[in-house]
Amino acid sequence: MTAPFELTDDSVVVVIGTGAGGGVLANELAQKGISVVALEAGGRYLPEDYVNDEWESFGQLAWTDARTTSGNWRVAKDFSGLPAWIVKAVGGTTTHWAGASLRIQDHEFKAKTTYGDVQGANLLDWPIDPRELDDYYTKAENKLGVTRTGDRPGLPGSNNYKVFEKGALALGYKEVHTGRMAIVSDENGDRTMCQQTGFCFQGCKWGAKWSAAYTDIPEGEATGNLEVREKAHVSRILHNEAGKVTGVEYFDKDGNLHMQKARVVCIAGNSFESPRMLLNSASSMFPDGLANSSGQVGRNYMRHMTGSVYATFDKPVRMWRGTTMAGIIQDEARHDPSRGFVGGYELETLSLGLPFMAAFLDPGGWGREFASALDSYENMAGMWIVGEDMPQETNRVTLNHDVTDQWGLPVANVHFDDHPNDIAMRAHAYKQGMAVYEAVGATRVLPTPPYPSTHNLGTNRMSENPRDGVVNKWGQTHDIANLYVSDGSQFTTGASENPTLTIVALAIRQADHLAKEMSQGNI
Amino acid sequence: MQSKISPKGLTRRELLSRATAAGATFVIGSGFLAAPNAAWAVETTVIKPETFATLVQMARDIYPHDKVGDEFYVIAVKGYDTAEAADAIEAGIFALNAAAQGKGHANYLAVGWERDRVDILRGMEDSAFFQQIRGGLVTGLYNQKAVWPIFGYEGASFELGGYIDRGFNDINWL
Numbered sequence: 001m002t003a004p005f006e007l008t009d010d011s012v013v014v015v016i017g018t019g020a021g022g023g024v025l026a027n028e029l030a031q032k033g034i035s036v037v038a039l040e041a042g043g044r045y046l047p048e049d050y051v052n053d054e055w056e057s058f059g060q061l062a063w064t065d066a067r068t069t070s071g072n073w074r075v076a077k078d079f080s081g082l083p084a085w086i087v088k089a090v091g092g093t094t095t096h097w098a099g100a101s102l103r104i105q106d107h108e109f110k111a112k113t114t115y116g117d118v119q120g121a122n123l124l125d126w127p128i129d130p131r132e133l134d135d136y137y138t139k140a141e142n143k144l145g146v147t148r149t150g151d152r153p154g155l156p157g158s159n160n161y162k163v164f165e166k167g168a169l170a171l172g173y174k175e176v177h178t179g180r181m182a183i184v185s186d187e188n189g190d191r192t193m194c195q196q197t198g199f200c201f202q203g204c205k206w207g208a209k210w211s212a213a214y215t216d217i218p219e220g221e222a223t224g225n226l227e228v229r230e231k232a233h234v235s236r237i238l239h240n241e242a243g244k245v246t247g248v249e250y251f252d253k254d255g256n257l258h259m260q261k262a263r264v265v266c267i268a269g270n271s272f273e274s275p276r277m278l279l280n281s282a283s284s285m286f287p288d289g290l291a292n293s294s295g296q297v298g299r300n301y302m303r304h305m306t307g308s309v310y311a312t313f314d315k316p317v318r319m320w321r322g323t324t325m326a327g328i329i330q331d332e333a334r335h336d337p338s339r340g341f342v343g344g345y346e347l348e349t350l351s352l353g354l355p356f357m358a359a360f361l362d363p364g365g366w367g368r369e370f371a372s373a374l375d376s377y378e379n380m381a382g383m384w385i386v387g388e389d390m391p392q393e394t395n396r397v398t399l400n401h402d403v404t405d406q407w408g409l410p411v412a413n414v415h416f417d418d419h420p421n422d423i424a425m426r427a428h429a430y431k432q433g434m435a436v437y438e439a440v441g442a443t444r445v446l447p448t449p450p451y452p453s454t455h456n457l458g459t460n461r462m463s464e465n466p467r468d469g470v471v472n473k474w475g476q477t478h479d480i481a482n483l484y485v486s487d488g489s490q491f492t493t494g495a496s497e498n499p500t501l502t503i504v505a506l507a508i509r510q511a512d513h514l515a516k517e518m519s520q521g522n523i
Numbered sequence: 524m525q526s527k528i529s530p531k532g533l534t535r536r537e538l539l540s541r542a543t544a545a546g547a548t549f550v551i552g553s554g555f556l557a558a559p560n561a562a563w564a565v566e567t568t569v570i571k572p573e574t575f576a577t578l579v580q581m582a583r584d585i586y587p588h589d590k591v592g593d594e595f596y597v598i599a600v601k602g603y604d605t606a607e608a609a610d611a612i613e614a615g616i617f618a619l620n621a622a623a624q625g626k627g628h629a630n631y632l633a634v635g636w637e638r639d640r641v642d643i644l645r646g647m648e649d650s651a652f653f654q655q656i657r658g659g660l661v662t663g664l665y666n667q668k669a670v671w672p673i674f675g676y677e678g679a680s681f682e683l684g685g686y687i688d689r690g691f692n693d694i695n696w697l
Contacts, residue, residue, distance in 0.1 A: 052679030055666050159694040166697050195685030205681045315696045320676065322691035354676040358665035366585045366648075366657055367641055374665075375588060378675030440697065 005037050005227050010261035012037045013514065014248055015268060016234050016277065019092020020503040021487035022268030023212030024143070026228070027220035028511030034518065035225050037260055038217075039232040039250055041269070042088035045095065046214055050203030054356045057202035061095055063088040066411045067272065068400045073303075073416040074449045078363035083414040085452040086270055090230060091213025093270070093454065094500065095203045098325035099181040099210065100348060101146040102497035103137050106130045107335055108343070108388065111493040114335055115342040120419055121390035122300055126492040127464040127473040136505040144182035144210040144504065145189050154178045155185045155194060158322030160349045163313070163381040167436035168329045168347075175330035179348070182210035182500075183323060191215075198351070200324035232258075235409055237265055237281040237290055237483070245290070245483045251407050264514065264523055266475075268487040268507075271301060271456035275397045275489060276412045278460070278470075291460070291477035296470050298398055300391035300461050301414065302494040303453035305422040307385045308350060309433030310361065311442035312376035319351035319381050326351075332387075332432060333496045341424040344496045345387025347433055352382070360451050373446055381437060385429040386455070388496045390419040397459050455499050460489040474513045475506065482523045486510055556597075563594040565601065569609040574616045577631050578603065578656070581619065584640045585657050586664055588673070595670050599663035600656070615652030622646055 005012050012035045015026045026038040042063075051057045062085065069076040069083045076083070087093045107114045109130045112123040141149040148154045155178045157165060168176040183200075184191045194208040207214055220226035231253035238259065239245045247261040267274045275298035279289040289297050329347040336344070352360060354377055362370055373380075400413040418426075434445040463469025466478035475490050477483045486507055488499050495502075517523045556572050556579075557564035567575045582596040603612045620630040622643045634640045647653050664670065671678050680686055 052681050055662060156692060158691045162692065162694050162697055194687075195681075196687040196691035197680050197685030199679070199681070206685075316675065317694060318675070318677075318690070321680075321686040321689075353678070354671055354674050355662070355666045359661050364657075368587050368637070371586045371588050374586075374674065375590070 005035060007258060007260050009035070010247070011035060011263055012261075013264045013266060014039065014260055014262040015266045015486065016248065017041075017092060017268035017270065017273070017487060018090050018212060018217060018228060019087070019268060019270070019487065020094050020097075020212065020500045021507050022266065023091055023094065023216045024504050024507040025266055025268065025486045025511055026226055027212075027216035028508055029514065030220035030223045030225035032511065032515045033223075033225060034515060036220070036227070037262070038226060038228045039234055039248065039260070040090050040228060040230050041233045041273075042090060042231065044090040044213070044230050045203065047203065047205045047207045050095075050199075050205050052197070052199045052202060052205065054202065054353045057199075061087045061089050061203065065405050066403055068403055068411060068413045069415070070413060071395070071416040073418055075452055076416070078449070079452045082452050084270070084272060084456055085454050086456065089213065090217055090228060091211045094211040095213055096201050096454070097500055098200050098348075098350070098498075099183045099323070100325055100328070100498040101141065101144055101149075101180050101182045101501040102346070104130075104495040104497050104502055105333065108493065108495035111343070111388075118342060118390060118421060120392060121421065122393045123391060124461070124463055124468055124492050127462055133505055133509070136509045137501065139508050140501050140505040143508070144501070145184055145191065146180050146182050146501070147185045148177065148180045152189075153185050155181055155183060155323060155326070158196065158319075158326040159317050160319035160322065160351055160381050161327035163317055163440055164327055164329070164349045164383060164436060167439040170439035171432070171435055173329050173331045177328060178326060179328045181323070181325070184208045194323060196322040198320050198322060198324060198353075233407060234269070234277055235280065235407060237267075237277060239283065239285065239290070239480070241285075243285060243480060245480055255407070264482045264484065264518070266484040266486045266510075267460075268485070270487055271459040271489040272397055272412045272414060274485060274487055275459040276399065279399050280409055291470050291479045291483055293479050294467055294469060296461065296468065298459050299393045299396045300458040301395040301397055301416060301456070302389050302391055302458040302491070303416065304455040304457075304494055305345060305385070305387035305389045305425050305429075306450040306453075306455075307426050307430060308382060308448035308451075309385070309430060309437065310373075310380050310382040310446040310448055311434070311437030312373065312444045312446075313379045313381065313441060314443055316378050317381045318378060319349075320353055324351055325349060325384070329436070332429070339428055341421045341428065343388030343421070343425065345385055345425055345429050346496055346498075347429070347436070348384050348386060350382050350384035361446060361448055363449065373444065376444070383433055383436070385426070385433060386496065386498060387425050387429060388494050389422045391458055391461070391493060392417070392419055455488070455494070457488045457491040457494050457499060460485045462490050462492045475510050484510065484514070558593060563597065565597050567604045569606055570604045570612055574613055575600075575604065577616045577619065578612060580632055580640070581616075581644070581656060582660055582664070584637060584644060586660055587637065590673050591670060595664060595667055598667060599660055602659070602663065611652065611655070615650075615656070618647065618650070618652065619643065
């Protein structure tokens, strides 16, 4: 049963957020016998609650609290109040993610060394040797049940995948398959086998896709060491005169303010909310926000270089049938500066239902050019582009004191300008993506602009030197020993891979580190 | 969204005897609009019927789908027929008609070719009115479940067991 902990219990680890980082960390700590209070801003939704309807599901799950945007990225124009498409619920964005589970490549961990000095980019090598992560990646793949790892077979290819694969092979691509997905592909998994229902973004009603909401969270609660408090919105992290954190303040669903004491605080609220919490926790001792002696809190925001390519054909594809992300081309994920940019990108099939296709195909677009593309919706195939974007100091999350949320707290402003490397890579990826479909006889290709970001990274980045970032190789803040960051905001660089598997691997590793440090009395 | 569309609400004879043509839609007396074939009829409560008919035509010109009947566009914009919204809609359609008149037409609905109506709309596409109507249509039109089959979209599949045995990989023309 769930353990209720007292607000005054200062022996607990407080984890803020219950997604890929916080949800996994909370469970891993609970399995080790460590007492954990997890504070989750959203409510709890399980497979029986999920809805196979894009807008209704968006209303149920999406984080729609106020945020503002600035910069030259197109999202700031098309979706000025919605910079990210992420989830506010127990399990966080693991409810929404497509399931792609890729390891970061060795050279990507050494971005600065590999790419050299890129003008305007604030590149840095991760302070982690890739070999330190190998076992943790394996643990993460086993936890998530990733296809094409261990003895787990790949998923079968859908219509959308078959079109994509044929075009890819015609172009000479070699690394083309149905992906390494955290979706159960046979009868041997702990979860139900994928029924090719679609609506992966809306929460998997079969529970075939891994989500912390119905795996790690209940497993942790079953130990008696984890209490998850839903609809608990953390406003501030508190500290004492010695500069150690002592607990957190949060609003419950009725707007009442509570203070939960803590031995250790781990922040995993995604790359907007995590720096926002640190900045909103500014005090006379830490006037620029907690853990911000480097001035890097909120900076180096990365969102992956993204875009999509849809194409219409003279016959039906029915791309919505089956998993939302059904396959991948990995040949372009290499680092090959002869293409005109550093780093690489993945091409991954994607489908949207008609309502979201209308919203995202060409935001703001209208008239017969737009409408006639949707007329061919049934004959459409689609892919998403995900590539490494450059960290830039000026791409950052700051507090917007002119706009407050329902708790009266300044909201996050998200500023992003595309780097020339991002633009060159996107142009290359559009060209290749369109060529894939033209090789299969596309009657029309539709290079589609980026959606609100789901991969939000880097705003509390890891660094060897405390001057260059916010946390060390364990996610421990350089400034405050008992304050940790446990989500994608600790990424030093973005790499070209979907980030969830790495967030999970880092969370498992951080749990081992925390258990050791706590048992040794270091924190 | 509240709608008062009633299929076969009036007989064809009643329509023809009472109606004055407004584009492809008939304005019938006070507050009623109907399709010439009596496939649907709608009652407006606040907005003038002529204004509403123009709004429906504008909606179609923004997202023109030849296979999608007027009734879906009517549903998509019926929500503006409220006391709160009506003034802005009347003003917006007034401006639209004025723009049409500036190009030598009697009003927007009197413009015969879509390209000429689109030309008028292009001239006002940055206006708050145009953006309100366009933005509202993205969900108002495309999120109608009844419109999905026209595009071939099948919607929810969980209740039917997903597509594992219903064609997720049935493509046969590659």
